[in-house]
Amino acid sequence: MKxxxxxxxxxxxxxxxxxxxxxxxxxxxxxxxxxxxALAANASTRPDLVVLDYNMPDHNGxxxxxxxxxxxxDAKLALLTANTQQAxxxxxxxxxxxxxxxxxxxxxxLAKLLEEASR
Amino acid sequence: MILxxxxxxxxxxxxxxxxxxxxxxxxVLLRDTVQMNVPEVCVGQRHELSALLGTAxxxxxxxxxxxxxxxxxxxxxxxxxxxxxxxxxxxxxGIGLPMVxxxxxxxxxxxxxxxxxxxxxxxxxxxxxxxxxxxxxxxxAYTEGDLNDVLRHLPDEEPDQESFVLLLKSHMRVxxxxxxxxxxxxxxxxxxxxLVSRIDQWLADLQSA
Numbered sequence: 001m002k003x004x005x006x007x008x009x010x011x012x013x014x015x016x017x018x019x020x021x022x023x024x025x026x027x028x029x030x031x032x033x034x035x036x037x038a039l040a041a042n043a044s045t046r047p048d049l050v051v052l053d054y055n056m057p058d059h060n061g062x063x064x065x066x067x068x069x070x071x072x073x074d075a076k077l078a079l080l081t082a083n084t085q086q087a088x089x090x091x092x093x094x095x096x097x098x099x100x101x102x103x104x105x106x107x108x109x110l111a112k113l114l115e116e117a118s119r
Numbered sequence: 120m121i122l123x124x125x126x127x128x129x130x131x132x133x134x135x136x137x138x139x140x141x142x143x144x145x146x147v148l149l150r151d152t153v154q155m156n157v158p159e160v161c162v163g164q165r166h167e168l169s170a171l172l173g174t175a176x177x178x179x180x181x182x183x184x185x186x187x188x189x190x191x192x193x194x195x196x197x198x199x200x201x202x203x204x205x206x207x208x209x210x211x212x213g214i215g216l217p218m219v220x221x222x223x224x225x226x227x228x229x230x231x232x233x234x235x236x237x238x239x240x241x242x243x244x245x246x247x248x249x250x251x252x253x254x255x256x257x258x259x260a261y262t263e264g265d266l267n268d269v270l271r272h273l274p275d276e277e278p279d280q281e282s283f284v285l286l287l288k289s290h291m292r293v294x295x296x297x298x299x300x301x302x303x304x305x306x307x308x309x310x311x312x313x314l315v316s317r318i319d320q321w322l323a324d325l326q327s328a
Contacts, residue, residue, distance in 0.1 A: 009157065010132040011125070012322070019328035055135055057157050082139025082245070085146035085153060087294075103136045104249055 001076075001118045005047035007032045007064055008080070009056040013103070017051065017080070020107045022114070035059045035067060042068050047075045049117045051101075054081035054088055062095050069096070076117045080105060121285070121308075122315065127160055129318045130287065134158035137245030138289035138302055141238040145291065148234060149207060152294040161286040169266050171286050172198075172301065182262045182269035183235020187243050190252025190317050192310040195243060196270065196303050197235040201263060203298040204231060232261045242289075242302055250317045270305070285311055 004027050006017050014031050021027060030045045032038035035058065041047075050068065052061035059067070065077055078099035079092045089100050099113055122130065135158050142153040161171045169176065181204040184196035199207065208227040236259040247254045262269045287304040306314065 010128055010135065012129040012132040012325075015322075015325050016132075019325045055139060055155060055157055082136040083142055083155065084139070085143045087146070087152035103139065104245075 001048040001114075002026065003028050003030065003045050003047045003049070005030045005032060005038070005041050005045065005050045005075070006080075007034075007038045007041075007050065007056075007061065008053035009033050010053070013053060013080075016105055017110070020105050020110045022107075022111055027114075035064050038064055038068060039071065042071065042073055047073075049078065049114075050075045051078045051080050051113075054079055054083050054092070062091050062097075065095055065097070078113055078117070121162060121311070122160070125322060126315055126318050129322055130314075131158050131160060133246055133249050133318075134160075134242075134287050134289060134304070136249065137242035138291070140241040140245055141289075141302060142291055144237050144241045145234070145293070148237065149293060149296075151296060154292045154294055156290045158287055158289040161288065163284060163286065165284055168270065168284070168286070168305070172266065172288065172303065174266050177265060180263065180266060180269045181231060183232050183239065183259050184262065184270070185236070185239050185243075185259050186257040187254050187304075188257075189247075189254040190250060191243065191246045191254050191304075191306075191314055193304045193306040194270065195239045195256075196305075197238050197300060198269060198303060199298065199300040203296075203300075206296050206298055207231070207234065207293065228261045232259045235259050235261070238302065250321050252317055284308075 006014050006029060008014050018029055030041045032041045052065055054061040061079055077097040078101060079097045080101045080103060082103040084102050092100055101109055101113060138155050138158055142155045146153045163171050179201040180198050181201050182196045182198045184194055187193050187195050208230045243254055243256060285306045289302040291300045
């Protein structure tokens, strides 16, 4: 696994994600802030892992994932959200998300995700 | 705008994390799904709060408010329209509190105050955890009335003569009951500097990581 696509409307959140990647990592991280930029990023980079925020304007993270999957996305999915109420978790699981990670991201949490997603 | 785009983005993200945690707690309390939007940042005068919040003059509101003091010094409130709040309160009272021989109205106030305290504490906790500062919260105060009644200064707050405020607003919807509420933070210009300095330091730390 080497290509990661992080989709979050918040530049701060995307920065947090990158700041918590392991030191010296070799991942190529592509960023997207909404559905359109996610579709473009997916077409150009073919990510192995897509990490999505849930609470975004216009489309939530599960809706964005559904649109990506409809265009042929073949990647593992992780939801990164502060909103971990059961309804959101159930919605994400039904869409095929393998990981639900509570914000704020931590180095340990991200390392665990990357290790598990690499299997 | 008094915030740079990076500062505003950071503030919205912190509020988003806080509101997410608050929504989860509310969801557990009410055994219902709570939908939330992306928080908004508004700037205006105190007398414009009604327009900024989208309330009409004379709207009857119920609020639970707490004064935050420290790295975030602000008034933090959970607001519902009066009739809608009764649905939430009855649900909570019905779940957990004995009704026999009790003053139902007092129980409803107590339940609403508890809901507000849990939601506000979860929200404010995200600011403290992320930015690494200390924030003290006053006791939760239950209020009802129009917007002026609900948002007037808490007894232990410093009266703020400045008319400028920065408003952070998160909308929440309790789905099955179709109840809408707002979690709002009102920060005066005088108190904004400390928070912005902390955000700048946090962003600098992130960029150098």
